[in-house]
Amino acid sequence: MFDRRLVFHINWGLVALTAILFLIGVGNLYSASALRVASGIELDGYFNKQLLWGGAGLLVMAGIVLIDYRHFKAVSWPFFFLSLLLLLGVAVAGKTIYGAKRWLDLGFFNLQPTELTKIAVLILGARLMARMDGRLGWVNLGKVLLVGLVPAILVVKQPDLGxxxxxxxxxxxxxxxxxxxxxxxxxxxxxxPVMLPFGWFFLHDYQKQRILTFLDPGNDPLGAGYHIIQSQIAIGSGGFWGKGFLQGTQSQLRFLPEKHTDFAFAVFGEEWGFFGAMILLILFCAFLYQVYIVSMEAKDDFGSYLAAGVFFYFFWQILINMGMVLGIMPVVGIPLPFISYGGSASVVNFCMIGVVLNVAMRRFVFKKA
Amino acid sequence: MGAFDTPERPRILSGPTLLLVCLVLLFCIFGIRLWYLQIYKNDFYTSRAQENRTRQSTMFSPRGIIRDRGGVLLAENTPAYALALVREDCPDIPRTLDQVSRWTGQPRDELQKVFEIGRKRVKHFDEQVIVPNIPFELVALVEAHRQEWPGLTIAVRPKRSYTYGATLAHVLGYVARANEEELNNDPDLQLGDDVGKQGVELVLERRLRGTKGLEEFEVDASGRVLSSRVVTQPVMGEDLTLSLSLPLQEVATKALEGRTGSVVVLDADTGEILAQVSLPSYDPNEFVVGISHAKWKELLEDPEHPLQNRPVQSAYPPGSVFKLVLGGLALESGAVKPSTTVFCSGSYQLGKRVFRCWNKGGHGKTDFRKSLRESCDVYYYQLGERLGVNAISDYATRCGFGVKTGVELPHERSGNMPTAEWKLKRFGEKWQGGETLNFSIGQGYTQTTPLQVARFVAALVNGGRLLRPTLLLTETPDVVGELPMKAATRKLILDAMVATVEEERGTARLLRREGIRIGGKTGTAQVVKLMDKYEKKKTQEIPYKYRDHAWLAGFAEKDGRRYVAVAMVEHGGHGGSDAGPVVGAVFDAIFGVQQAQ
Structure with missing residues (x-):
């Protein structure tokens, strides 16, 4: 089933970049877990858990790499419907945490069907578009959009706008x-652009508040604007070289909110400064560039679209999360891949990379003569 | 990749170009933003981070305490409780102020005013005193409800306390809450601080007040304190020991009690003030806790002006006490010899005006000694006429009259020594010859403070050194001038003063004490001129405000210790009989004669 020669075609650059980003993330989580108290420093166990999840993700990734990606086409519809079913399951019997119904309690762990849905939509979208000739007209566009809109509506209801x-x-x-x-x-x-303002009426109050706050953070410095302000203080006070590992006052003294998850990049920026943040940004760009290369070199449209989907999966998260942390976008609960803590998200990230590696290493097998 | 092979491909972003453009944009946007935040605005955000994690609080320094020369505590600090607000911790300030108003019974708008003034001066995380000096029951009540009113705290601040109240009010003065003007003029003062307003507390404010310290705390987001360090140590105010003797002050106060006036007791050799009494007095403690408007008005409108510190802030005609000065000038200038006699017929005629001696029968042949002993007016009318107003005025000024003494008390008056030019300038009128005669016996425009008189007598006694009177214990007296008199002249004057006490017909006979050399000079200062209709009446029959002021300036000497006491009783009538007993009581207390009597 597995051709040994494929090992030589693995995109080691992408693997290396992933490993570096993941390790940077774990290291940063270690610092984000440190809290200064009167008696010294206290550690939360986030980085441990992240390592565990990363290991799990790695296994899933290996599994995905083993199966030729062309087989994904066959399971794309069933997988899609399964994820829809799970989303409905969440709506009916989901577990409520922090006022949002996003989790299915499977006994040994809490499953977040939203993450599965992302993969399902990506694969089905790639499959549908691979079959379509030329540019998308109204009909084809409608078909593809439907694949995204149906699950998106279910997810919004959870509510999980991000x-x-x-x-x-x-x-x-x-x-x-x-x-x-x-x-x-x-x-x-x-x-x-004309439709955009109408979207306003579908937003929850807290979501409207976030957008208003983004437009004017000083308006409510201790309330909704607090996140944005404290995050920029953390980043800005880092300076060129940063305050040093474990030295970030904004994060250790708890001024920085959500520092393990959505605002983990602020912890990094505070401790490693402009120098570190630029290196991280360059690593992310190199990582995305590798995915881009895979998309270019894929042997068929399906593979190319898969890689492009993965590209956008990471691209949007990086854009939105960094934009939020750096105060140029509203606060939306989207994590930064590899850097933010998150079990399901880590596993899905590795799955996505698995998909890309899969496409990359099979680019020569049926190369046209 | 059929999508890109289409020949009629319009220029729409798609395919690989789209991905590359996204990538470049991502890098550029965040690269620039990171540069902006971390390099360009680094200083701004660094200070914001610093502000986040540090809080500062003032460390109060106690004010120096004040003791008398015997070590008795006169002014000390006792703890007082104040209701304070920390704005940062208070979620609903208007509602909290409502509650404070309910608790304290103070009007809501007044609290609002206090709060508004304070918020400009107190940092948002510091205690801002809203209601000072609250009773202990209220402290307990607020403490019990503390959880319901976050931001409200009980601040403990030292409160000044004057154990002997009114007895020392004019010397010590008092401290009270610094007002807007004082806060503006003195950057070291904070809202809610007490500052000296009167007396020694005001004049020696700089020494008494300590320097506040600063403590810095490192806090986390919830305000928990992680560490603290003292940035600047508070420095305690200087403790002061006054030259004042509390027992003597009490004796002098008691002796003058019920009347309006002053007592000053000096150590003649050092210039140290042993007692300084001004009556009527007030309780300085009321000012410390914030005097009520009604009480304040009452004090201000009292015709007896209890707030006035008479020994230095009131100037009166010295009356016959001034004859000591004139006598000195007469001898020094050679105008008379001690043996020169003047015949007193009971009056003296200048032009058409007749100037009477207080003794209508006349003193007959009067030499220098008798002129002082019996306080003969005619003798000095003649002298004054010969010496002239300007010479007298000049000489008196050199004797320390008409100039401030420089004592450590506020708002001292210099008094007045008139000259011909002064009158022309002041009233636009020429100086009249008759006015010189009035001047010669210390009436008219002449104005001196009791402290000036005491200092002059001290100089007579101590060998001619004009000292700066002081309220502080001093090792080296502060000599500010030389009395313009030869030793022989001083001796003649002092002998005459002793004769005034010791001999028949002396005007201060009731000062006589066995075993102590005591001298004195009486004075009666007219309040109104030429009140013929009261002339023949006894003091008690004259309306109070027309009664004469009574002076007695005395010195006492025993075993090398020399003291000066001056008593001045407003509208007291006659120097010897009214002011005399006060001086007598002081000397008794000093030399411990009281028991013997």
């Missing part, structure tokens, strides 16, 4: 990658 947005953005990126006809493009360019 993930819903993520699903739509991945699909949107893939659609643009595939290309749309000039007619569709012209209409969308006009209609989308």
């Amino acid at each position: 993930s819903a947005l993520n699903i739509l953005l991945i699909l949107g990126g893939m659609i643009l990658f595939k290309g749309i006809t000039a007619g569709v493009f012209k209409v969308l360019v006009v209609v989308l």
Whole structure:
């Protein structure tokens, strides 16, 4: 089943970049776990757990790499429906944490079906578009969009605006990658901006508040604006070289909120400064570039679209999370891949990389002569 | 990759270009943003981070305490409780102020005013005193409800306490809450601080007040204190020991009690003030806790002006006490010899005006000694006429009259020694010859403070050194001038003063004490001129405000210790009989004669 020669075609650059980013993330979580108390320093166990989840992700990734990605086509529909079913399951029997129903209690761990849905939509989207010729017209566009909209609506109901947005953005990126006809493009360019304000009425109050706060953080410095302000203070006070590992006052003295998850990059920026943050940014770009190369070199459209989907999966998360931490985007609960703590997210990240590696290492096998 | 092979491919971003553009944009946007936050705005955010994690608080320093020369505590610090607000910890300030108003019964708008003034001066994480000096029951009540009112705290601040209250009010003065003006002028003062307002507390404020310290805390986001360090240590205020003797002060106060006036007791050789009494007095402790408006008005409108510190802030005509000065000038200038006699017929005629001697029968042949002993007016009318106003004025000024003594008490008055030019300038009128005669016996425009008189007599006694009177214990007296008199002149004057006490017909006979050399000079200062209708009446029959002021300036000497006591009784009537007993009581207390009597 597994061709030994494939090992030589593994994209080691991508593997190395993933490993470096993941280890940086774990190291940063170690620091983010440190809390200064009167008697010294106290550690939360986040980095331990992240290592465990990373290990689990690695196994899943290996599993994915073993199966030729062309077989994904066959399971794309069943997988998609399974994820929809699970989303419905969450709506009915989900576990409520922090006022949101996002988890299914499977006994040994809490499953977040949203993460599965992202993979399912990505694969199904790639499959559908691979079959379509040329640019997407209205009909094809509608078909593809439906694949994203149905799960997105279920996710929004949880409520998890961030993930819903993520699903739509991945699909949107893939659609643009595939290309749309000039007619569709012209209409969308006009209609989308006009539609945007209507989206306002579908937002929850806290979501509206976040957007308002983003526009004017000083308005409510101790309330909703607190996150944005403290995060920028953390980053900005880092300076060029940073305050040093375990030396970030903003994070250790708890001024920085959500420092393990959404604002983990702020901890990094505070302790490693402009120097460290730029290196991290360059690593992320190199990582995305590798995915881009895979998309270019894929032997078929399906593989190319898969890689492009993964590209957008990471791209949007990096853009939105860093944008939020750096105060140029509203606060949306989207983590930074590898850097933010998150069990399910880690596993899915490794799955995605598995998909890309899969496409990459099979680029020569059936190369046309 | 069929999508890219289409020949009629319009220029829409898609395919590989899209991914590359996304990548470049990502790098550029965040690269620039990171540069902006971490390099360009680094200083700003560094200080914000620093502000986040540090809090500062003031360390109060106690004010120096004040003792008398015997070591008795006169002014000390006792703990007092104040209701304070920490704005940062208070979620609903208006509601909290409502509650404070309910608890204390103070009007809500007044609290609001206090709060508004304070918020400009107190940092948002520091205690801002809203209601000072709250009773202990209220402290207990607030403590019990502390959980319900976050941000409200009980601040413990030292409160000044004056154990002997009114007895020392004019010397010590008092401290009270610094007002807007004082806060603006003195950057070291914080809202809610006490500052000296009167007396020694005001004049020696700089020495008494300590320097506040600063403590810095490192806190986490929830305000928990992780560590602290003292940035600047508070420095305690200097403790002062006054030259004042509390027992003597009490004796002098008691002796003058019920009347309006002053007593000053000096150590003639050092210039140290042993007692300084001004009556009526007030309780300085009321000012410390914040005097009520009604009480304040009452004190201000009292016709007896209890807030006035008479020994240095009131100037009166010295009356016959001034004859000591004139006598000195007469001998020094050679205008008379001690043996020169003047015939006193009971009056003296200048032009058409007749100037009376207080003794209508006349003193007959009067030499220098008799002129002082019996305080003959005619003798000095003649002298004054010969010497002239300007010479007298100049000489008196050199004797320390009409100039401030420089004692450590606020708002001292210099008094007045008139000259012909002064009158022309002041009233636009020429100096009249008759006014010189009035001046010669210490009436008219002449104005001296009791402390000036005491200092002059001290100089007569101590060998001619004009000292700066002081309220502090001194090792080396502060000599500010030389009395313009030869030793022989001083001796003649002092002998005459002793004769005033010792001999028949002396005006201060009731000062006589066995075994102590005591001398004195009486004075009666007219309040109104030429009140013929009261002339023949006894003091008790004259309305109070027209009664004469009574002076007695005395010295006492025993075993090398020399003291000066001056008593001045407003509207007291006659120097010898009214002011005399006060001086007598002081000397008794000093030399412990009281028991013997």
